[in-house]
Amino acid sequence: MVPGRHLLRGVRMSGESFRVDLRGIVDILSHHLYSSPRVYLRELIQNARDAVVARSESDPSAPREIAIEIEDGGAVLVRDSGIGLTEEEMRSVLATIGASSKRSDFTRVRRQYLGQFGIGLLSCFLIADRIEVRSRSARSADAPTLSWVGNSDGTFTITSAQTPLPDAGTEVRVQARADDREWVEPVRVQLLAERFASLLELPITLRTGAHAQSEIVSTRTPPWRGSGLEATAWCHRELGFAPLAVLPIDVPTAGVVGVAFISDSPGRVGNRHGDTVYSHGMFVADDNVQLAPNWAYFVRLAVEGGDLALTASRESLQDSPAIGDVKAQIGTQLRQGIEHFALSDPVGFDRFMDVHAKGILAMAAGDDDMLDLVIGHVPWETSEGTMTLAQILRLSDDVRYTTSMTDFTAFAPLLRAKRSLLVNGSYVYGSEILRKVRERRGHTARVRAFDPHAFLDSLPEPREGGAEARGFEVHARAVLERLGVDLDLRAFAPASTPSLFVAAGDDHLSQLADDGAEADPWAGLLSEPEASPARPRLVMNVTSDAVRSLVHVRDERVRAEAISGLYVIGLLRAGQTLDERHGELLSSTLHTLITAAGGGE
Template identity: 85%
Template sequence: MSGESFRVDLRGIVDILSHHLYSSPRVYLRELMQNARDAVVARSELDPTAPQEIAVEVEDGGAVLVRDHGIGLTEEEMRSVLATIGASSKRSDFTRVRRQYLGQFGIGLLSCFLIADRIEVRSRSARSADAPTMSWVGSSDGTFTITPAETPLPDAGTEVRVQARADDREWVDPVRVRLLAERFASLLELPISLRTTPRQPAELVSTRTPPWRTSDFEAAEWCRRELGFTPLAMLPVDVPTAGVVGVAFISDSPGRVGNRHGDTVYSHGMFVADDNVQLAPNWAYFVRLAVEGGGLPLTASRESLQDSSAIGEVKAQIGTQLRQGIEHFALRDPVGFDRFMDVHAKGILAMAAGDDDMLDLVIGHVPWETSEGTMTLAQILRISDDVQYTASMTDFTAFAPLLRARKALLVNGSYVYGSEILRKVRERRGHAARVRAFDPHSFVDELPEPSDDDAAARGFESQARIVLDRLGVDLDLREFAPASTPSLFVAAPSEQYRGQPADADAEADPWADLLSAPASPPTRPRLVMNVSSEAVRSLGQVRDERVRAEAISGLYVIGLLRAGETLDERHGELLSSTLHTLIAAAGSRE
């Protein structure tokens, strides 16, 4: 039984390339420059003194020509490499330097059929001084011819000419070719010249210094030009074991948490992608990388990196370097770091809620509002053995002065993800006894009450209860500092403060209303009056009950304001009535 070869429909292969492998026909120019570059590298192994220039020319009539002084091809190599999909002369002859190559000549040349029906190749091998120049002409119908070239090349190398179809002339337009050449080859170390018309001089489109090797000013200019923003900071990235090197630009806008914009990746200087998300952790949503991929292998399309264990290792190391870089940034440039935190603190808190490594960054560098001023959690834990936090902005506003007076520390955890972060800090070993949630009701219950024989404190109690009852509020007389705080509004306790967390997933019991004990009346808000306050103690000396009632109403509104509660129209009218009565009473005494 004899074996048979697969039959390949070249038009079908081109359709697969255009719809499933390559993202755009534009890759034809990248593949031609990659092949030329690889051929030059291969020849340099044989002759380091060989010329290394690559020329790209746009010809009249809708054709592009790419010429190199590389290793070249013999007639047999043309037959095996150019006519066999996936073949590469580099496999057998240059295995030891395989990592230096970008492409694969056979399949790369096929990409030209995305825009053309005819490809012409002239090549002269560098393996012998008298090698002839051979011509290979391939057609999109799957046929090719190999003949001695009518016009020999003066030196070893290869010349590829691609004649675009009429419908695809846009891809060989001089302006388009310049944009593509500069996009793909700007960082290649080999000189690539571009001539867009026969009458124009050639211009160099490669050998530009990558942003990770330039000055900070030039790197920032690259970021503005290529990524569209002015970086808040630039952090170095270097993973020598994988040959990965680059720079991380910190964005100047908040962005979306967990939604990373793509990174710009090169391979041996050739542009690969500007939407890569394989090399940085998800928490680094505010970072854009520009990196040389080094030894990381590319996919068949050369438009992304192959997923591998090496990718995971590089990603982990880059994540570590980013965290360390941010910490160094905080130390060396406090002003710049403050700008960074103004833009990205919310997002960093969001990521730290689910990432322990980011939690360390938050503990060390994110500022928090406290009853003693703004400070980081690391500073807070150094100065206090009893740290309390609240998830309510109204509680923080109302109680921060009271805790400050008692030399205790209250942290405002009302910001987005704030309470989650503080709970995680509490759960850390060594912090559990020092960090706890603040319970305003327990705090008030522990404040001392005035004695029963304190006439100044008890003289107005009965009337105050009547006034506040009409307002739907309970009275609570307590003694606390500072005395400048006459009243404190405390909202009705939620389930979390009662110690009975609601179970949202519990199934309702239809017999509960009939079989359970009568429900206790709902707990109302309370107004805590500070009997240390001169204004409060003076209420007992006011003989006019109407004036005293209005004053009590005024203390209620003051309590609301100090707690940060929103006042409605009813409260405005109440405050207006109180002021009118007190002003009139003061005037009648004169």
């Protein structure tokens, strides 16, 4: 008695096999494995290709041919010059679900095969109730031609073929059901054959009717093997756009090779279109999202999957540690490719930035890899002109940024005159990016949020003047009071800026929050926060000729109108939108000044 095995005394036990409901299996394939009945043609081409490769291993001089024909009456024939099948192999491969001749006979070249699951032929039952196979084995010169006929009810027969094949190989005939004839229509078969087999290196011919000429649907040049123009043409034909750039992809450790196309349209940030993946030249999918990093939303890959294993449906790649390694290497190569693109084609790279800058900023707000790209290549408006953050950090040890377009417009000339650098961070995601740059080691002391009120308070006040100056100040305050604006007299460069409007509010406080991160953590509890100005203010530059001239104007009406004009100029320089009231002020000012200049009343 075998230890651990318990038998019931007097009970007779029999060994039995599971029963398989083939129709149920086909239903499972249809609803849970394959995405569409169209895969039947891919499986037939794949099996034919594997058979040809297998024969070439034992006989390199053997013909390497696959032919597809469409018969009248709704049947498709796929004929190959491959290894063929013996009677025993027909039983073990064609009639055993889950079997595959690639598992044993051809293990040493297994990676050259596309199919490894032995269920491919069953996909034909998605459109047919009957599959006919004629095959002649290449293992012996006198091998007979055998006929295998399988039915969707799970039965099959093996007999000697009435019409022998002239040489080794296999012919599969699939007769579509009446309600599935659409899958064997000539136009559809041609589209599917070109889709699945266009990059296979074997010559595959297609004849769409008894009187039609055969045409080759394979042996096309993959985009990663052709010239740049050929890759661009492939992208336009297959993906529907003209790429801004074509970047090479090569991960030799996994046999992965391909190209990355940079899209010519912005797309949706964080929502990558799928990539096109092939396996040994056979089309796998055009919606794959396993190989490119999420930040590369503007990239579409076309790659040969090499040694990466396929799922049972062969419509995607198996998730594995190898996938993660390949994805990381592709991400590195994309960044390097973009760097090279920037250096080798500045004009093209400018187009790339015009299209994708906003999206790149959005991704960089949460991705450090993209942040490096932003620092090195995204242009920013500054008080010293347009430059990248890398250039900014090389140029200045004291970088200030503002997230207010109004503040940038108003203060950029002043900081330029003081030889300080102000960065316009008012763009979408600008503040997040600049804060992340500031948080990087070594940049905390160099990158600061700009505080307009503190900057104005640091400007020198004018020296105490005579009675005329004091009289002008009193008059100016009265005029601005009627406009709801405070007066602030300062002396600053450039003198060409006579006035500066500063809006009320605490907008600057949010961008200063990070600056306070390194301060005493108890300061906020132990001291009163400094109150921001309750009202907007007009800063008049006493070094400006226009302001200095007003001190000596004796006509109070003219002087009042001129002060109102300086207020409107301040609004314009700050980028404020003028309303109807401001338009009336400006019109009144011009009328008064023109009349005074002409000597009129």
